[in-house]
Amino acid sequence: MKQTSCEHETSVIRALHADQWSSELRQHVAECPDCRQALHLAEALRTLAAQRATQFKPPDPHWILQRSRRMAREIALRRLALLMTTMRTLAVIYAVAVAAWLLRGYASLQYREVASTMHGASSEFGLLGALAAAVCVILGLWPILRGGAAPGQSR
Amino acid sequence: MEDAGTIAAWATAGREQTAAGEEGFRHLYEATSRPLWGYLHHACGRADVADDLLQETFCRFLLRKPPPMDDAGARSYLFRIATNLLHNRPRSRDDAAREEPAERGAETDQGLRLDVQAAMRQLKPRERELLYLAYVEGMSHAEIAAATGLGVLSIRILLYRARQKASEFLAPKRIEP
Numbered sequence: 001m002k003q004t005s006c007e008h009e010t011s012v013i014r015a016l017h018a019d020q021w022s023s024e025l026r027q028h029v030a031e032c033p034d035c036r037q038a039l040h041l042a043e044a045l046r047t048l049a050a051q052r053a054t055q056f057k058p059p060d061p062h063w064i065l066q067r068s069r070r071m072a073r074e075i076a077l078r079r080l081a082l083l084m085t086t087m088r089t090l091a092v093i094y095a096v097a098v099a100a101w102l103l104r105g106y107a108s109l110q111y112r113e114v115a116s117t118m119h120g121a122s123s124e125f126g127l128l129g130a131l132a133a134a135v136c137v138i139l140g141l142w143p144i145l146r147g148g149a150a151p152g153q154s155r
Numbered sequence: 156m157e158d159a160g161t162i163a164a165w166a167t168a169g170r171e172q173t174a175a176g177e178e179g180f181r182h183l184y185e186a187t188s189r190p191l192w193g194y195l196h197h198a199c200g201r202a203d204v205a206d207d208l209l210q211e212t213f214c215r216f217l218l219r220k221p222p223p224m225d226d227a228g229a230r231s232y233l234f235r236i237a238t239n240l241l242h243n244r245p246r247s248r249d250d251a252a253r254e255e256p257a258e259r260g261a262e263t264d265q266g267l268r269l270d271v272q273a274a275m276r277q278l279k280p281r282e283r284e285l286l287y288l289a290y291v292e293g294m295s296h297a298e299i300a301a302a303t304g305l306g307v308l309s310i311r312i313l314l315y316r317a318r319q320k321a322s323e324f325l326a327p328k329r330i331e332p
Contacts, residue, residue, distance in 0.1 A: 005315045010295055017293040037322055042290035044325070048271045049193050049291045055202050056192050061184040064210055065177060068217035075218070 006034040013042055091141040098134050184213065186226065187233055190292060194234065197287040198241050198280055208244070212237045227298075234302035238284060274324035282317035289314055 008028055012035045015021050029035045191212060196205035215236050224232065275283055281303075288294045288302060296314070300307045 004311045005318065013290060013293050038290070038318060041286070041318055041321055041325075044271045045197075045286060045290045048275075049197065049287070052196055052202075053189060053193055055196075056189055058184070058188045058192070059206070059210060061181045061213075062177065064184070064213045065180060065217065067210065068214040071214055072218055 005038065006032050009035055009038050012039055016042055095138060183229060187230055191233055191237055193291065194287050195237055195241065198284045200276065208237060208240050211240055231298060231301045235304065238303050241280065270325055274321050277324045278317060278320060282320065285310065285314045285317050286321060
């Protein structure tokens with residue numbers, strides 16, 4: 001059973017579009033039932049499309065440009081909101097981890113014991129640095145956490 | 156082919172919010188909005204849905220910022236977006252029932268129009284799309300492949316089947332097999 005169209009079908013449709021028929025193509029269409037069928041269907045569909053085209057009232061392209069810019073802003077805002085949510089979640093995890101470490105781990109030991117397990121003065125500086133970093137991170141994230149607590153606020 | 160230059164210029168301009176960018180988009184829009192709307196209307200059968208999808212197509216085109224391309228490439232890209240939107244559109248069960256009736260036109264064309272519309276309603280959306288792109292837009296199989304995401308060989312077979320099916324639904328006196 002035949003499953004594909006005639007190899008000249010595309011040429012026939014192109015000739016219909018351009019309205020340029022060679023005598024060979026005309027002859028072929030007259031002899032080929034496939035191409036004749038395709039041609040008649042194409043004519044019917046083109047007539048229907050031409051009639052429908054009268055209903056087309058294109059919106060102002062400027063309006064579409066404006067809408068696309070608005071959509072771009074919304075997408076950027078959504079991405080930013082996702083980033084903020086991720087940072088907020090990480091901040092909470094970080095704060096909980098630091099609190100747990102301070103309360104259960106570090107607090108149960110004497111400071112000097114911890115320091116002695118490390119090496120020399122640099123380890124003390126490292127420890128102080130880590131604590132300072134934690135304070136800075138928490139202070140930096142504070143506005144974000146506050147923003148999350150008040151959903152009505154504009155961000 | 157005058158549009159090729161303006162579309163390419165617009166594409167390379169990076170779609171900035173400039174008067175030149177807007178002018179380029181206006182040319183692209185004027186060159187492609189009518190055939191795109193016709194395609195969308197033919198595939199979904201409703202003018203209001205076609206209006207919405209047309210706007211969505213151009214908005215997505217602007218948002219995606221495709222690489223610089225000539226007019227054929229931009230056209231093909233737009234048809235691809237439109238096809239994806241058609242397929243992703245949530246369809247309600249009464250969608251076919253809500254397809255608009257034929258408008259009153261010239262008496263001689265009215266019968267043919269009703270026949271063709273009725274035949275198209277019997278086809279699957281994919282079949283309508285292929286028939287429109289091939290016979291109304293005059294796209295080659297390769298161009299249809301680019302616009303629909305199907306393989307060229309598949310298109311040849313699917314198009315043949317769609318044509319056979321459409322011809323069966325049409326009155327035999329109008330389309331002679």
